[in-house]
Amino acid sequence: MSMAVMKKQLITSFLRKFKILHLADKTRFYIQKYKNNKANKKFKAEHPEVKLPPDYLIYESFQLNYHKYYVQSKEAARKLVRHFSKHIDLKDKKILDWGCGPGRIIRHFPEIVGNGCSYYGTDYNVRSINWCSHNLKEISFNKNTLEASLPYDDNFFDVIYGLSIFTHLSEEMHNHWYDELYRVLKPQGIMLLTTQGDTYKPKMTPVELDLYNKGQLVVRGKVKEGHRIFSAFQPKRFMETLFSNATIVDHIELSAVGKWYPQDKWIIKK
Numbered sequence: 001m002s003m004a005v006m007k008k009q010l011i012t013s014f015l016r017k018f019k020i021l022h023l024a025d026k027t028r029f030y031i032q033k034y035k036n037n038k039a040n041k042k043f044k045a046e047h048p049e050v051k052l053p054p055d056y057l058i059y060e061s062f063q064l065n066y067h068k069y070y071v072q073s074k075e076a077a078r079k080l081v082r083h084f085s086k087h088i089d090l091k092d093k094k095i096l097d098w099g100c101g102p103g104r105i106i107r108h109f110p111e112i113v114g115n116g117c118s119y120y121g122t123d124y125n126v127r128s129i130n131w132c133s134h135n136l137k138e139i140s141f142n143k144n145t146l147e148a149s150l151p152y153d154d155n156f157f158d159v160i161y162g163l164s165i166f167t168h169l170s171e172e173m174h175n176h177w178y179d180e181l182y183r184v185l186k187p188q189g190i191m192l193l194t195t196q197g198d199t200y201k202p203k204m205t206p207v208e209l210d211l212y213n214k215g216q217l218v219v220r221g222k223v224k225e226g227h228r229i230f231s232a233f234q235p236k237r238f239m240e241t242l243f244s245n246a247t248i249v250d251h252i253e254l255s256a257v258g259k260w261y262p263q264d265k266w267i268i269k270k
């Protein structure tokens with residue numbers, strides 16, 4: 001762990017302990033808004049047709065940069081579709097984005113996939129779901145609760161994905177949500193979930209690393225569960241145990257590039 005990371009860790013654990021991390025995060029939001037102001041204005045002027053969610057929703061779920069939220073995420077959606085296509089024929093399929101936030105990825109699916117598929121998004125953030133329901137009409141949205149409960153029938157979806165959702169949940173929620181997602185996935189269906197795996201080791205404290213290396217989930221809580229500042233790190237052994245009733249068809253790990261720490265992708269088949 002580098003000195004800079006250690007210093008950052010010390011500050012955030014202090015803020016977390018004294019329950020002022022949410023306040024610090026709000027301040028960070030305004031800093032990001034200011035930093036991205038010029039680029040975001042330019043994006044808006046050049047792309048008046050693109051519907052943009054309120055800034056805080058973009059920040060809370062991703063990064064407050066419209067180009068990244070819209071253009072880069074369209075490319076990310078394409079990549080995701082390529083991953084799915086290795087394991088399933090995307091024709092007349094039902095696809096769910098669990099923890100869809102303000103629609104960053106699922107909004108591109110009707111154009112990218114088409115092919116008679118139908119699209120669903122669910123999230124526990126009421127403001128994200130309200131925005132999505134009003135603005136992304138080709139997709140069916142649902143607001144769920146933090147607890148694992150979805151309004152869909154058993155074996156309903158062919159494809160489910162959740163990008164950076166487990167990364168904000170406790171161990172109990174990992175177990176309950178995995179069971180619930182598995183319930184609504186069809187036999188032979190595909191599920192892709194992302195986690196903070198070995199790539200994130202340099203960001204962990206020695207105590208966290210010790211737990212992680214023993215195969216235990218590492219949780220940084222003491223803040224609202226599911227929020228971006230609630231963090232969890234998932235070692236391989238933990239994920240393999242979680243997925244023990246399914247077939248793991250792919251586990252993709254990428255190295256960090258500068259400040260970008262890619263999450264692991266786990267693809268399983270029911």
Ligand SMILES: C[S@@+](CC[C@H](N)C(=O)[O-])C[C@H]1O[C@@H](n2cnc3c(N)ncnc32)[C@H](O)[C@@H]1O
Pocket residue numbers: 060061062098099100101102104105122123124125128144145146147162163164165168225226227228
């Ligand atoms: C880091 S954001 C990622 C959003 C989106 N998947 C993306 O990649 O742009 C995490 C998302 O998980 C959602 N979330 C957290 N806990 C949830 C839960 N129990 N059920 C559904 N969504 C949840 C948050 O509201 C937020 O939209």
